[in-house]
Amino acid sequence: MTRPLILHPDRLFPADKVSREIARNLYESVKDLPIISPHGHTDPSWFADNKPFGNPANLLIRPDHYVFRMLYSQGIALERLGIRTKDGTEVEQDPRKIWQLLADNYHLFRGTPSRTWLDTVFHDVFGLDVQLSSETAELYYERIDSELKKPEFLPRALFERFNIEVIATTESPLDDLRHHQTILDSGWKGRVITAFRPDPVLDPDFEGFVDNLAQLAEITGEDTSTWAGYLAALRNRREFFKQMGATSTDHGHPTATTANLSAAEAEALFLKVSRGNCSAADAELFRGQMLTEMARMSIEDGLVMQIHPGSFRNHNKVVFERFGRDKGCDIPSQTDYVHALQPLLEAVGNEPDLTIILFTLDETSYSRELAPLAGHYPALKLGPSWWFHDSPEGMRRFREQVTETAGFYNTVGFNDDTRAFLSIPARHDVARRMDCVWLAQLVSDHRLQEDEALELAADLAYNLAKKAYKL
Amino acid sequence: MTRPLILHPDRLFPADKVSREIARNLYESVKDLPIISPHGHTDPSWFADNKPFGNPANLLIRPDHYVFRMLYSQGIALERLGIRTKDGTEVEQDPRKIWQLLADNYHLFRGTPSRTWLDTVFHDVFGLDVQLSSETAELYYERIDSELKKPEFLPRALFERFNIEVIATTESPLDDLRHHQTILDSGWKGRVITAFRPDPVLDPDFEGFVDNLAQLAEITGEDTSTWAGYLAALRNRREFFKQMGATSTDHGHPTATTANLSAAEAEALFLKVSRGNCSAADAELFRGQMLTEMARMSIEDGLVMQIHPGSFRNHNKVVFERFGRDKGCDIPSQTDYVHALQPLLEAVGNEPDLTIILFTLDETSYSRELAPLAGHYPALKLGPSWWFHDSPEGMRRFREQVTETAGFYNTVGFNDDTRAFLSIPARHDVARRMDCVWLAQLVSDHRLQEDEALELAADLAYNLAKKAYKL
Amino acid sequence: MTRPLILHPDRLFPADKVSREIARNLYESVKDLPIISPHGHTDPSWFADNKPFGNPANLLIRPDHYVFRMLYSQGIALERLGIRTKDGTEVEQDPRKIWQLLADNYHLFRGTPSRTWLDTVFHDVFGLDVQLSSETAELYYERIDSELKKPEFLPRALFERFNIEVIATTESPLDDLRHHQTILDSGWKGRVITAFRPDPVLDPDFEGFVDNLAQLAEITGEDTSTWAGYLAALRNRREFFKQMGATSTDHGHPTATTANLSAAEAEALFLKVSRGNCSAADAELFRGQMLTEMARMSIEDGLVMQIHPGSFRNHNKVVFERFGRDKGCDIPSQTDYVHALQPLLEAVGNEPDLTIILFTLDETSYSRELAPLAGHYPALKLGPSWWFHDSPEGMRRFREQVTETAGFYNTVGFNDDTRAFLSIPARHDVARRMDCVWLAQLVSDHRLQEDEALELAADLAYNLAKKAYKL
Structure with missing residues (x-):
């Protein structure tokens, strides 16, 4: 049978008339705001080359x-x-x-x-x-x-049609950002920036880690066989990414573990991992130490830091061996933030000018850990519901479990985190609708006045992302 | 005071008129479907002997x-x-x-x-x-x-009045299934089948485990003092259960631990546990290995496999010592699936013809672990909300947390899991109502069209259980 | 801009007319009931001295x-x-x-x-x-x-205006309760009682623990360098607190760990910890043993026991070092109850005359652990949603996740747990509203009849707290 395809104008809004009407009004006020997409995985070559999909x-x-x-x-x-x-x-x-x-x-x-x-x-x-x-x-x-x-339907035309004000891609420090350069050189007005994703040179378990360090040395002219040279090389690439428009870094670790070793300990650990045959515990500790190092560099250079831990990557080894990474086999697992982040927070958590955005795949941490942490530490903000939780029910749970302890202003609006370029407006639309649904509930419950909700709707749809990511 | 006892026709439906009306229509279409009860604990002697309760x-x-x-x-x-x-x-x-x-x-x-x-x-x-x-x-x-x-009010009359199409009981491999034989011989049309529950001969911590192995040898004529003989004996009993109508196996382990040992390791471990004085870790590893063995046999013989871990059995030792098992003292505890199931899934998770149905007592795993796993592995499906979560709010949370990642078709409809025979229609009725409530919300939110919801209502109430359990 | 400050009479009630009307009626019946505040942190000197805030x-x-x-x-x-x-x-x-x-x-x-x-x-x-x-x-x-x-606006006038029937403060066993004595002596009718909070003399990690034991000896005339003397001293202070009006004890441990050591083991452990240089594991075990000892004393003297574990205290060390305790830096973390409470429950959980009230900061334990435990053990009851979860959404989750397994009568009504005296009516009002919202949903779902809900509304707002805390 053939069914009509209907996008109902009231989709996702509550059935009750009173709150539906409030949600409608709020949504009406934000639905046409430009899209801020501060974290995603579109391919910059699309916008550089502008060839048909x-x-x-x-x-x-x-x-x-x-x-x-x-x-x-x-x-x-x-x-x-x-x-x-x-x-x-x-x-x-x-x-x-x-x-x-x-x-x-x-x-x-x-x-x-x-x-x-x-x-x-x-x-x-x-x-x-x-x-x-x-x-x-x-x-x-x-x-x-x-x-x-x-x-x-060419990439740049869609970018404009989608009303995207700025979009961030994600690149390795080893990337030469040639596509971003092409875009900058082209005179096209679309703002496509990069984000600094250093996992390949921070994570000893990353494929080719030792080779990556050698390549990092080559690119930067720094001696990455020493701790000081390695840090200098990272600073160098951060500076380059920043010049190319980056405002943020992005860290996808298996856990939220952080460390705050003495300089001597950190150096010794680096020497061990950089030779390529460290233990699993060494690798974990090194990743943890590097989050703290990255946070320190963020205080220096102002790049906003994003941490999203908790995925068991390539859980299905059979699929991984046959088809490789990113085949839908990354499965969330339980994630502790309270103990894991403590070393980093002791070092930099009280810095009001640092912004660390936390994501989770473990929703149990929303009300128990993340909202209490972000509702206290000046450096912490909460990213939106993410991956499997980038969904209407996921967004509902996020607001219900986070707002009362962290408020709205310790969250950073929505990001789509996608490589599916065409779906970006749809994803932001779902987020705007669900945030308006939550605000409408607060208004219909008389916890919030309608004009406050109007301000918040715009903040959640546009202003908070722009501010948090310095865009 | 004496209150009237009213079963309101709209019970459990949402208060809002629009969604209540949708829920009503959906429920109307499924309320009289026959009951499929693929997992439960009624006593087959009731139907064999047909004596008054x-x-x-x-x-x-x-x-x-x-x-x-x-x-x-x-x-x-x-x-x-x-x-x-x-x-x-x-x-x-x-x-x-x-x-x-x-x-x-x-x-x-x-x-x-x-x-x-x-x-x-x-x-x-x-x-x-x-x-x-x-x-x-x-x-x-x-x-x-x-x-x-x-x-x-005799058991068979109630069975028919309840419109039960098929009901599964649960028996040990050591059971001779005499009551099922009596039912088969009786000419009565009611379909009462067994399910293969091998905990007594798979779990070294089960009371009488060593004796059970001896009894298993006697029943099957296999030498259960050897690994090969033990496996052959299990195959033998599975085949017998299958001939008697079983379509599934059922595994109630304390955790979701699985293992995939080499044949030599498995054999050595069996020899250790079968002597009856293994360590707790050995017992845990053996149970885990046997889940994988059972899955392999399921690929051979087609029996659907059910795993429901996570109960701390007999938590109240005082009650256990005085009154024995099953006295309401089994308490759920935190359960990891992602790491625990990985060995089994690596071995058999990609088999499209294998069906493993997972249950949980730890609702935190719904959105974090179970839905992501079932939404990827061909062999996995999710059982309904279970035990304490076999309830309106438990069902609501199950659908809200599972659907967006696993969809509906990686779930298997409802089962009542009960020994309270008279309550079976009531339990299925609650499940049908709550599934219709969830579908009505998707329809009133315009996430789903009403005719799709009608299809789904019948699938959730009847078709999915029938298909998943091969009934 | 200046917005009006409106407290809408229907605040927190559902938008739907049918259930809103039910919620209104229920709330109307309980809103003016006196306040029972059995657990909080107001300063007794306010009521003793009755000076302006x-x-x-x-x-x-x-x-x-x-x-x-x-x-x-x-x-x-x-x-x-x-x-x-x-x-x-x-x-x-x-x-x-x-x-x-x-x-x-x-x-x-x-x-x-x-x-x-x-x-x-x-x-x-x-x-x-x-x-x-x-x-x-x-x-x-x-x-x-x-x-x-x-x-x-003096403390006693506000106490009366707020319609407080009884309020409990919280004091250390080392406190002389002079303010409570002043209140008793004053002839003022306001009922301000104490609660026995022995952490300073039970927890080896508490600041000044060894000195506190010495002080305890001095106050009681018991020899707190021996296990028997230490227990006698605790009994002595409990008795004193009870004479001064206390009906409960209060225990804020980092985890829910309990122990049930033999007398000899307990004595040996006490001798170790009382010298002030025990290991972290010793301290944890001792706290666990002392919960069981306290429970035993509660069976003797009838004091109701409150346990609220799961806070990582002073997470922000920078703030702690500069500003000290209680600066908003206590962060919840994952808490196991099922294994942790088992030793205590084995010892005393089946005592129908003992009341142990459990609190949690880890909402995942509601449906998985706490409701199943409280729905079985005669000695256990559940405290209300607490700290960050003392909020409308927190209360909603509490009832949704607890009721189906533990019912209403294994919960103990609301307590405000606050030192913000002026907010006490507001806090009880939120709790009364949210309980009525939950009851209204059960009524509009036809799970409960309206007159049952009216009974329950009064129980949740007033009777249960009074009964559970023996007030």
Whole structure:
């Protein structure tokens, strides 16, 4: 059967008339604000080269592990979805066949944010008005494929159409940022900045860590075989990233462990890990120490620091060996912040000019740890609900569990954290709606006055991100 | 005072008119579907012998630890409730006195699912229309006692009246399934199947484990003093259970620990534990290894596997020593799935033809661990909210925290997990209502269209359980 | 801009008309019940001396770490808020400047319970009808300052105006309770009782523990260098506290660890810790053993026992070293109850005449551990949502997660746990409203009949606290 595709104007708003009306008014006031996207994973070459995006499967399925992990969970082999293998074993090449698989199984996404994001892209970007299904798969393919060839669907045109004020990508210190340079040189007005993600040269467990240090030495002219030289090299790259527009750093560690070793201890530890055969405990301690070092450099150079721990990466070893990283196999696990962050906070947590933004995959920490910490330490702010929790219910739980202890002003608005460029407006739209739903509840409960909620709606949709990330 | 006993047709539905109307429509479409009860603890002898159930206290109080744990928590001695002691010390024998105690304290159950289940049984099964209280205790006793003597209250008659399509009981591999054989031989059409629960011969800490192995040898003719013989004996009993109708196995371990040892390591470990004096760590490792072995056998024979870890059994040693197991003293504790299941998942998690159904007593794992795992691994599905969470609020949290990441189709519908036979329709009714409430919210939020919700309502109430359990 | 300050009569009630109407009716029936405040930290000297409270900053900012931790989290130095330093370094002395800082930053409290409590105090106690802001700061200061000088704002007058039936303060066993004696001697009818908080003489990590034992010996005439003498001294002080009106003890340990050592082991451990240089593990074990000893004494003398574990005290060492304890730096952390309480429960958990009230800062324990434990053990009851969770959303989660397993009658009503005397009516009002909201949901869901809810509303607002604390 073919269902109409309807994006109801009141979607996500409460059923009750009184609070729905309040939510509507709040949303009306923020829905057209420009998008601030301070943390994400779009590819800067899109905006540098401004070439057409590929076919529907390449654009919307292959790079989106939220989409293919769900299909995989129901027994659809990744090979049939065209996911490239590490050893080059052949996989499905026909994008129409891949697209049909998504269409045939679209019911699996009922109740998920992926469904909301995709429907919004289908409707708002490609003008489709029937639901994706086996029957409409071909119609969809044709429409999307042909639209993508038009100039108004080129990356820069979409960037402008999406009303993006600024977007941050994420790069390794070993990246030469050539695409960002191309954008800067091009005269195009779109603001695409980088963020400094040093895991490859901070994490002894990162693939190629020792080689990465050598490469870091080469790029910076610093001697990364010494602790002082290593720190100087990092300062050097931070400065370069900052010159290229970066306002933030980004740290994805397995845990929230931090350390505050003496200089001599830190140096000895560095010498051990930099030779490439340290213990797991050494690696963990080194990562922890480097968070504190990064925080100290942030006090110097003003870069905002983002920490998002707690993912068990590549949990499915079978998939990892065959297909590599980022295949939907990163699974959250329990994360302690209170003890883990204490060394870093003792060192720098009372600095009012430092901003450290914390993310979590473990929602139990919202009310127990993160809100109490961010509601006290001047250096701490809370990032939005993240990954699997970047969803209506996830956002509801975030506000319900965080606001009473940390307030609104220790949070930093929304970021989309995505490489799915087309879904960015949809993601911000969901966040704006859900924040308005929460504010509407506070107003209808008489905990907040409506004009305060209007101020807050704009803060949550726009101002807080801009301020926290210094954009 | 005597209050009327009213089962309001809109019970559990949202107060808001719009979503209440949607919930009503959805519920209307599923309320009369047959009951699939794939996991429970009813006694097969009831259906084999088809004799009248006992008196009200024996039927509704003594076997229901949800009921007597609440009374006990308020200082009512278990002896006064007629709970049998291990040493035969005398306890209350008069079922009328026991019944009066429940009646006098019925206010304790306000806001609990036990209250809902009991009221539904009182009203729908026994036709009572006043609330249970001190004043109405006698009326209740007389009515229930006299009804139970009628032919239409015999187990098979109730089974049919309850519209049960299939019910699974749970038996040890050492059970000869004679009651199931009697049912099969009887010509009665009711489908009562068994499930294979091998804890007594898999868990070195189970009472009588070594003797159980000897008994297993005797039953199967295999040499359970060797690893190969032990595995063969298990295969043998699985096959027997399957022939008798079983479609699933059931594993109640203290933690979710799994292991994937080499054959030699597994054999050595078996030799150690089978002698009966292994360490706690050995026992834990062996249980973990056996989950993986059971999963491998499930790939061979197609039995669906159920894992429900995380209970601290017999927490109250004083009660355990006096009254024995299953006296309401099993308390949930924190449970890790992400690290614990990794060895098993590495071995078999990518098998699309294997079904492992996970349960939890630790709700923090819903959004953090279980939904992300089930939303990725082909072999994993999520069982419904369970035990203390088999309740309206527990079901609400389950759907709110699981759906966005795992969708609906990585869940398996409802099971009642009960030995309280009369409450089975009430339990399924609560589940159907709460699933319709969740679907109604998605519809009224415009996240789902109403005809999709109608499909889902039937899937959650009937189709998913049937499919997942191969019934 | 100046906003009106409105305390809407329907605040915190649901938006839906049906359930709002039910909530209103329930609330109407309990809003004027006297306040039972069985656990708090008001200063008994206020009621003994009955002198005017200080200026607005001294009354409402300096002692309230919920207020100044939020300001501090946004970079406002504690010195500017007049928080006294340990070394006497000068801090802001001008209460008008301090007050202006709160006023200028009052938007930070949007959505927090502090905002609700403060607004209620401003409106109901001081008759203010515009919102606090930069513009109204002076108006506020003048009004509050002048009101505080009037006789009807003296502590005893406010106590009576607030309709407090009984309030408990908290004192160390080393306290001579002179203020309580003064109150008793004064002829004033207000009931201000003490609670026995023995941490200073039970916790080897408490500052001055060894000296405290010496002081305990001196006060009681017992030889606290022996285990028997130490226990006798504790019994002695409990008896004294009881004579002075105490009905409860209060235990704030870092974890819920309990122990049940043999007498010989306990004695040996005491001898070690009482010399002042035990290990961290010894200290933890001793605290755990002493909880069991206290429970045993409670069986003897009838004092109700309160346990509230799980706070990482003085997390911010920089603030602790400069400003000392209780500066908003106590952060909750993960807390296990199931294993930790088992030794104590094995010893005394089945005593129906013992009451142990458990609190938690880790909400994950509500449905997983605390409700199952309290729904079984006769000695256990659950305290209300606490500290950061003493808030509308915190209360909602408490009832939603606790009721179905523990019911209402294993909870003990509300306590305010505050030293902010003026906010006590506001805090009880929030609790009464939120309990009525929860009851209204059960009624509108048809899980409960309205007259049952009326009974429960009075129980939760008044009767349960009175009964559980034997007041």
